[in-house]
Amino acid sequence: MIIDVHGHYTTAPAALGAWRDLQIASLKDPSKAPKPSDLKISDDELRESIETNQLAKMRERGSDLTVFSPRASFMAHHIGDFQTSATWAAICNELCFRVSQLYPRHFIGAAMLPQSPGVDAATCIPELERCVKDYGFVGVNLNPDPSGGHWTSPPLTDRYWYPLYEKMAELEIPAMIHVSTSCNPCFHTTGAHYLNADTTAFMQCLTGDLFKDFPSLKLLIPHGGGAVPYHWGRFRGLAQELNKPLLDEHLLNNIFFDTCVYHQPGIDLLTKVIPVKNVLFASEMIGAVRGVDPQTGHYYDDTRRYIDGTANLTEEERFLVYEGNARRVFPRLDAALKAQGR
Amino acid sequence: MIIDVHGHYTTAPAALGAWRDLQIASLKDPSKAPKPSDLKISDDELRESIETNQLAKMRERGSDLTVFSPRASFMAHHIGDFQTSATWAAICNELCFRVSQLYPRHFIGAAMLPQSPGVDAATCIPELERCVKDYGFVGVNLNPDPSGGHWTSPPLTDRYWYPLYEKMAELEIPAMIHVSTSCNPCFHTTGAHYLNADTTAFMQCLTGDLFKDFPSLKLLIPHGGGAVPYHWGRFRGLAQELNKPLLDEHLLNNIFFDTCVYHQPGIDLLTKVIPVKNVLFASEMIGAVRGVDPQTGHYYDDTRRYIDGTANLTEEERFLVYEGNARRVFPRLDAALKAQGR
Numbered sequence: 001m002i003i004d005v006h007g008h009y010t011t012a013p014a015a016l017g018a019w020r021d022l023q024i025a026s027l028k029d030p031s032k033a034p035k036p037s038d039l040k041i042s043d044d045e046l047r048e049s050i051e052t053n054q055l056a057k058m059r060e061r062g063s064d065l066t067v068f069s070p071r072a073s074f075m076a077h078h079i080g081d082f083q084t085s086a087t088w089a090a091i092c093n094e095l096c097f098r099v100s101q102l103y104p105r106h107f108i109g110a111a112m113l114p115q116s117p118g119v120d121a122a123t124c125i126p127e128l129e130r131c132v133k134d135y136g137f138v139g140v141n142l143n144p145d146p147s148g149g150h151w152t153s154p155p156l157t158d159r160y161w162y163p164l165y166e167k168m169a170e171l172e173i174p175a176m177i178h179v180s181t182s183c184n185p186c187f188h189t190t191g192a193h194y195l196n197a198d199t200t201a202f203m204q205c206l207t208g209d210l211f212k213d214f215p216s217l218k219l220l221i222p223h224g225g226g227a228v229p230y231h232w233g234r235f236r237g238l239a240q241e242l243n244k245p246l247l248d249e250h251l252l253n254n255i256f257f258d259t260c261v262y263h264q265p266g267i268d269l270l271t272k273v274i275p276v277k278n279v280l281f282a283s284e285m286i287g288a289v290r291g292v293d294p295q296t297g298h299y300y301d302d303t304r305r306y307i308d309g310t311a312n313l314t315e316e317e318r319f320l321v322y323e324g325n326a327r328r329v330f331p332r333l334d335a336a337l338k339a340q341g342r
Numbered sequence: 343m344i345i346d347v348h349g350h351y352t353t354a355p356a357a358l359g360a361w362r363d364l365q366i367a368s369l370k371d372p373s374k375a376p377k378p379s380d381l382k383i384s385d386d387e388l389r390e391s392i393e394t395n396q397l398a399k400m401r402e403r404g405s406d407l408t409v410f411s412p413r414a415s416f417m418a419h420h421i422g423d424f425q426t427s428a429t430w431a432a433i434c435n436e437l438c439f440r441v442s443q444l445y446p447r448h449f450i451g452a453a454m455l456p457q458s459p460g461v462d463a464a465t466c467i468p469e470l471e472r473c474v475k476d477y478g479f480v481g482v483n484l485n486p487d488p489s490g491g492h493w494t495s496p497p498l499t500d501r502y503w504y505p506l507y508e509k510m511a512e513l514e515i516p517a518m519i520h521v522s523t524s525c526n527p528c529f530h531t532t533g534a535h536y537l538n539a540d541t542t543a544f545m546q547c548l549t550g551d552l553f554k555d556f557p558s559l560k561l562l563i564p565h566g567g568g569a570v571p572y573h574w575g576r577f578r579g580l581a582q583e584l585n586k587p588l589l590d591e592h593l594l595n596n597i598f599f600d601t602c603v604y605h606q607p608g609i610d611l612l613t614k615v616i617p618v619k620n621v622l623f624a625s626e627m628i629g630a631v632r633g634v635d636p637q638t639g640h641y642y643d644d645t646r647r648y649i650d651g652t653a654n655l656t657e658e659e660r661f662l663v664y665e666g667n668a669r670r671v672f673p674r675l676d677a678a679l680k681a682q683g684r
Contacts, residue, residue, distance in 0.1 A: 144528075145528070149493070150492070150493075151491070151492075151526055151528040151529070153528070154527065154528075155527060155528055184493055185496065185497060186486075186487070186493040186495070186496075186497055186542060186546070187493070187542060187545075188545045188546070188548075188549055188580075190580065191541075191545035191548065191549070191576070191577065191580050192538075192541055192542045192545040192546075195538075195541050195568075195569045195573060196534075196537075196538035196541060196542065196569075199533075199534050199537050199538060199541075199569065200528060200529060200534045200538065203529075203530045203533035203534040204528070204530070204534075206530075206533065207530055207533070223573070223576075224572065224573070226537075226569050227537045227538075227541065227568050227569035227572065229572065230566070230569065230571065230572035230603065230608050230611060231537060231565070231566070231603060231604070231605075231608060232605055232607070232608065233603070233604030233605025233608060233631075233635065233642050234532075234533070234565075234603070234604045234605075234630070234631055234642070235533065236605075236635065236637075236642075237604055237630075237631035237632075237633050237635065237642040237643075238530075238532065238533050238630070238631060240633045241631065241632065241633060261572065261573060261575070261576070262573070262575030262576045262579055263573075263574055263575025263576075263578075263615070265574070265611050265614050265615050266572050266573060266574065266575060266611070268611075269572060269607050269608070269610075269611045272607050273605070273607050288576070288579075288580070289575075289576055289579035289580060289583065290579075290583065291579050291582045291583060293575065293578065293579065295578075300575050300576070300578070300579040301579075
């Protein structure tokens with residue numbers, strides 16, 4: 001079985017974007033404020049958007065199940081205030097839930113949080129609980145920079161984030177550390193901000209002792225861990241300078257990397273330097289890089305080809321990357337699969 | 343011959359730091375302002391600081407010449423105003439010049455600029471010209487984020503930077519794109535900010551058309567290019583989405599990567615995916631990672647071992663990485679070496 005732990009609903013019907021545009025316009029002109037109930041998207045429209053896109057590609061590529069969350073770049077937590085994000089997150093999460101209901105064997109949800117810069121992180125808990133308890137979601141996306149490229153929130157090791165970690169530990173759900181769109185002109189969203197955030201989050205955890213306080217907390221760093229595996233020697237050396245334990249012990253019981261790295265040499269490096277137990281299959285399809293690589297004739301984000309193609313994994317290890325690790329890191333996913341007899 | 347294109351004077355005598363502390367204190371209390379002439383460092387002190395550190399390690403590791411610039415994390419362009427940076431840059435550059443005079447076969451200078459957030463980039467030109475014309479410096483370090491982790495300057499493709507590029511083109515010197523210390527608590531300086539800046543700078547160039555305006559401009563991205571080579575497929579794919587030419591043509595006549603990647607698998611990846619003509623030997627010794635790797639028994643930053651150890655390079659290609667590319671990218675270095683009969 002092949003589980004893709006990183007997929008976003010990037011192909012939602014256009015009515016969703018139109019609703020959001022009205023919501024943003026209403027920040028200046030409250031008379032334009034749309035109600036959540038103004039958004040009408042039928043099941044047929046959802047089916048159309050999924051079957052011709054994600055599901056078609058999953059079938060082509062042979063992946064079975066995607067952990068599916070709202071479009072990352074559309075979270076845009078920097079827009080408006082908590083109430084703006086709360087309404088928007090609720091709508092986006094509900095759509096992912098409906099997709100998971102329409103295709104229960106192919107999609108299972110991960111929540112977007114109603115984060116807002118400077119707002120108490122605990123305000124996100126009700127939406128998180130609703131998604132897990134009512135929608136059966138198995139993970140959550142946590143944005144370490146709700147400002148959108150200005151990095152005004154405290155590091156992930158700060159107590160600011162602890163209420164969320166406590167709830168995650170209680171619910172047994174991991175967080176993918178995933179920023180949203182960059183409104184800082186220095187940072188291209190998918191070419192710089194995403195990768196920088198991955199590296200930044202890892203280094204925040206390296207300098208701190210977060211997992212002493214939360215030994216069961218699990219954080220998934222997307223996009224192959226940003227720059228981290230490529231600079232694994234640097235990070236091992238920095239941990240040493242900072243008198244931290246070896247990374248295996250200090251971080252690798254709690255931090256995991258996905259395989260959203262879009263060429264064979266990158267996946268070869270990832271699977272060579274990072275222990276197999278810490279690598280989870282993902283493609284972020286349909287996402288930042290949608291084209292076909294002229295060097296291979298295949299889609300850049302068809303990461304299964306690289307996992308199948310690397311000489312670094314035995315068949316048993318490939319099972320861990322494709323399925324075993326995901327079941328361990330996402331216990332609620334494992335339970336949901338077992339309930340389906342899988 | 344082995345040329346290390348990335349070394350900083352991280353071991354300057356303590357008097358330098360003490361002078362800087364007084365300068366910083368004087369920002370609040372001008373009566374404390376030190377004069378540049380208050381700083382007294384003898385040639386013997388310089389010799390001691392170099393011979394027991396950089397030069398000792400160069401001899402141990404068998405590198406011949408280092409392109410030597412002021413300590414990157416101490417540039418701290420966010421402190422004070424233009425005059426603060428101008429005085430500080432002049433002092434730091436002069437020390438590197440003196441080192442290059444004491445050891446002309448082992449060190450040659452690269453300039454720190456007196457950047458200051460929000461100040462016209464053209465204000466850096468006089469110091470740059472002085473360093474090149476009076477001190478024989480062959481390169482310059484350009485900080486894309488003088489705010490120190492708040493990223494308030496325009497992208498490198500913006501006309502804000504053009505006066506500097508014009509001067510660099512005229513003087514035939516390349517710039518290493520190198521940030522300084524981070525004063526944003528989200529970013530660890532050497533573990534996140536440096537690598538993020540490398541990735542960010544590359545992506546800024548990818549989205550723009552800077553090298554159409556400056557076809558001879560040469561930018562060196564340190565720390566092995568941040569996350570870029572590991573995600574080379576992502577960047578190729580993003581260029582495709584943005585309707586840019588292939589990266590070979592779009593960027594690789596102008597952008598180069600150093601080899602400050604502190605483990606064998608990282609160097610193997612770098613030398614596999616990036617054309618050899620774009621890779622320049624460097625170690626950033628003595629820098630961010632000073633320890634011995636328990637997995638190898640050698641210093642993490644002894645990058646020569648990884649270059650020698652990779653199966654990806656022929657002897658001819660190793661010559662390019664160690665010497666040939668540096669002579670091409672730094673024409674004034676080549677001229678200086680030829681004047682020495684090397």
